[in-house]
Amino acid sequence: KTADLAGLPPGVPEHLRDEGIEELYPPQAEAVEAGVTAGESLVASVPTASGKTLVAELAMLSAVERGGKALYIVPLRALASEKKAEFERWEEYGIDVGVSTGNYESSGEWLASRDIIVATSEKVDSLVRNNAPWVEDLSCVVADEVHLVDDSHRGPTLEVTLGKLRKINPGLQVVALSATVGNPEDIAEWLDAELVESDWRPIDLKMGVHYGNAITFDDGSQREVRVGKGDRQTPALVADILDDDSGGDEDDGGGSSLVFVNSRRNAEASAKRLADVTGKRITSAERGELAEIAQEIRDVSDTETSDTLANCVAKGAAFHHAGLAAEHRSLVEDAFRDRLIKVISATPTLAAGVNTPSRRVIVRDWQRYDGDFGGMKPLDVLEVHQMMGRAGRPGLDPYGEAVLLAKNADTRDELFERYIWADAEPVRSKLAAEPALRTHLLATVASGFAHTREGLLEFLDRTLYATQTDEPGRLERVTDNVLDYLEANGFVERDGDGITATSVGHTVSRLYLDPMSAAEIIDGLRWASDHREEKLRELEGEAGGSTRENRADAEANAEAGFRRASEMVPDADDAEGDESEGEFETDRTYPTALGLFHLVCRTPDMYQLYLKSGDREEYTERCYEREPELLGNTPSEYEDVRFEEWLSALKTARLLEDWANEVDEDRITERYGVGPGDIRGKVETAEWLLGAAEQLTSEIDASATIAVREAKMRVQYGVRDELIDLAGIRGVGRKRARRLFEAGIETRADLREADKSVVLAALRGRRKTAENVLEAAGRKDPSMDDVREADAEDVPDA
């Protein structure tokens, strides 16, 4: 009984009871018996939705009650705020909760006053590198989804971070939450923890395969679900469960579905089709509420994705993927939990962590394109089990159903073997890969965890990798390679046995850069410094206007000028002007913004855009046109892989350039085939990398600092250089800055002096906004009372 739990802050057991949590689930009870509320380390390997979060909360709350401090490590940024919101219900019992996301390069000192801190593993790693003082005060650390140590991109960070935290704090309680994996005992051994392993679930799960006109379940039962000739399986399955009213809830109107597909495009296409199924089945009351949610979705952003999503939601269907804006995601999740949205088509990456149970889960795509593999690859059992585990809402559904789809009997049998009867794979450390070690060895040296090669190896000996490896010399060999690399690039110095980080090495580690990214940026900036005069001459020469490109520029500019003015008029037609095509900077700073964008896009820290078919030709041509701006020698076309990467970086850099040239978000999504969330992602990464480059210039060529800072601010605000000052004012985005500028208000100083009626007109008559903007710009009398909006004719260029 939760009421009998000892060691928690007063009030917590009663609170749990009021939430309907009166008895612990069996795995939770085992965790308590293993000492999780008394400071013991624990690995809990249990199915999705069987109450792992409560185990973590019990551990953290009792740690705080004993006078300690707890850290909850999440695998995704999107989950950090969700978990924080969940833990905030303990604030009434005196528990302060803080979340640390965002800027990598800070020690987050304010977090010292919090009892529970939520952060991603990358953020924690960075806090440790920046010597956050409170890290020493931690007494309990929770690692959510610890099986992700198996992920080759992000796993090593979690692995090393847990190692460092344990080294800083030898008595640390580690609570590791894991999906059911093949080898939880390895994780427990690595963390010196008790193991709770269970396949108990709070609600029965039936797993099956749909083929022909029926689902065959693992218990041998069958359920008829007819698919008309030429029809698809998914809509039939979604309709079937919606029309089923065997659920416990009277006004449930049947059950909801979660459909997992393998790409964003498929998620959207599937949602559009499923909207026809749900649209016919919603009540008029639901239709009204859904229309309001659809409007909220449109209010978030004015993009095609937003529009498509709103259209689907109006009919009771939605899609969910990493390209969606965060506000969109939470609107969809909430409406699904409120049972207004009847079906979500999702990509696995995000939906895996989010708590959106549903009556039926349909795993439509069990294969996904894998670039490294060069083709379609079956998903891991672990991943499919996690999707399936989302089926069934305790208390609402009689049981959950997870269904895979087969087109023929052979596939049906294969799916049973591969996923339904199979156990999840074992978790394997990915630490011994060079890219991972490059980053982590430099950080380990720079933050003083090791000063010698032996010290490093000793540290690595306490990792999961060391627990698992049966190839003794491997880690040593890779370590030596990486140390050579770090030394050759000037990040560490070796003196006999001793290893120290250089000044650049410290900067790189503190900035949370992959050393290889830092090396690329440093080389590029050095190259720019050596070639400055020559490149400036080339750029000036070409600016004369002899090339075809420059003629096209002039035309594009004329059109752009027209377009900008026309945007001042409400409802102006979004003309087909291609405002940023191949445009050179007008004021010849060097390096140019595009050159710097390309440089940071070349680094392994930037996830580049793919070249689609036809892109190679297009970007090869652009590459030669813009070559004088690029910081480094373009690889020969015969160096296939390097050349291709160079072009992908250029494509990504052009997206950033469009953004910094004030091209509409919608056009960018169209032009590059990405979602609005992707633009934000690229912009944030570029901002961070350019910020790092700015700091590195002081080590190389200080004369480039201003150009780098300007490029950084242009991506940060998404504006041309003349708007940097205005766009930096709180409440003024790129569009408002442009309208103010067109109205003759070009700087903060202008705002302090400007005719208020002109400001008001430029801000489209929004008085409150105008007041806030004036106040933020430092105006003494920001009040807009009695100010009349200037007539359109008074506003220059309008």
Ligand code: ADP
């Ligand atoms: P997991 O993290 O294992 O996927 P969650 O922690 O999200 O699962 O739990 C799923 C749901 O079960 C949550 O809504 C939670 O409130 C509920 N829950 C957890 N423990 C209990 C319990 N002992 N009794 C009733 N409900 C519980």
